[in-house]
Amino acid sequence: MGNIRLIGRLDIKGPNLIKGIRLEGLRVIGEPNEYALKYYEQGVDELIYMDSVASLYGRNNLRDIVENAAKNVFVPLTVGGGIRSLDDVTDLLRCGADKVAVNTAAVANPKLISDIARRFGSQCMVLSIEAKQIGNDRWEVYTDNGRERTGIDVIEWAKKGVAAGAGEILLTSVDREGTRKGFDVALAKAVTQEVAVPVILSGGMGKVEDVVDAVRTGGADAIAMADILHYGRATIGDVRDTARGVGIGVRNYE
């Protein structure tokens, strides 16, 4: 396997970087680009921007923020939240995004996945899955930033999304998100066993050592970090050193 990726996740509301618990109770952290630049300097492998209220209002507000980031942050940028059409994707790619993460609109219209993959390539189409545990080794897909249940099984949806052309899966545990209780590695394992595309595990990183379980037990190809970085509990360098220390491949960064 290649090097795992250490990804900074920036949840945005309006002009602000925010952080919630289980995607709720959003608290303002600060100015998004200040944090983006800080993580870039620390050697972050990628950044994910999520418009946390976009689905609610039916549009993505991240154009300006992404355009600004593309001026001085030279790592891949993924943008999600409220993406509903090929035109939305075109628009965000023009602003400097490399990939889009789609959740709500893909659940409503799965054909959007194959349309995006065909037009822009699978590498551009990240299927964002918000998962809530509903039983032993069973998780349900949620939409609208963890607000709406769908009745769809996460594993089935992941397989369907990949078959339709998703090139990556951003897998967020709504139960763990913002709780610092550690990643839901059982969820990760259930998905990574079933799909061949890379899986980015998101939600719940409490300490740097959590990366080890995410990769070794969960089979994650990448982890998305928010709380742990935003509150300065660890740097990208700390996580990289910990991973390297146990023999997990990470990007060589000076």
Add this chain to the structure above:
Amino acid sequence: MNKIDVAVIDYGIGNLLSVRRSLEHCGATVAVTSDPAEILAAPRVILPGVGAFVDGMKELRQRKLDVVVQEVAARGISLLGICLGMQMLLTESEEFGLTSGLGLISGKVIPIPATTVVGESQKIPHIGWSSLVVPSHGKNWSGTVLENIAPDEAVYFVHSFMASPSSDEDRIADCIYGGAAISAVIGNKNIIGCQFHPEKSGKVGLKVLQSFLAT
């Protein structure tokens, strides 16, 4: 019109803003253009691209830019292909049936092996940061776009197919994926190709672009 340092070919594919911004960050005056005259007048040309080989070639041909790129190469203008732009420099690709490329570097584009050298299945596409290494035949990087790069510095890749040049002489750098060597940088005289995205590879990528701007 300001004198431009580099023309980035716009053929309707890829995140051109990032390519432009990274070059501007290096101090270059950039034209993102599909105008043959402007491309041929530039001292350096970049052929970017992501996505499928067949789509890329189709878009180039529709705009008659395939012959323009070939003319750029023939005139000895520095030409840098990035990702799909690198793969299109080769003779042909096996992606979705056999498709002819620009034929500027002899070789083929073939799938990344589905298994590692020890036979384990591996994830395709290859997405992420991998270190650049000197190919086994061992040519050093002085005088190339990698001259300011130390072996083992890492850059960002995202691809399912890989370049396989006919001549080892054209392999400048490899990366290792699943234990096997993948061409990361290829080159022949004024023609250079990077499989990785220098515009998305942080400070290492910017150093590569800076070296290209100095050619």
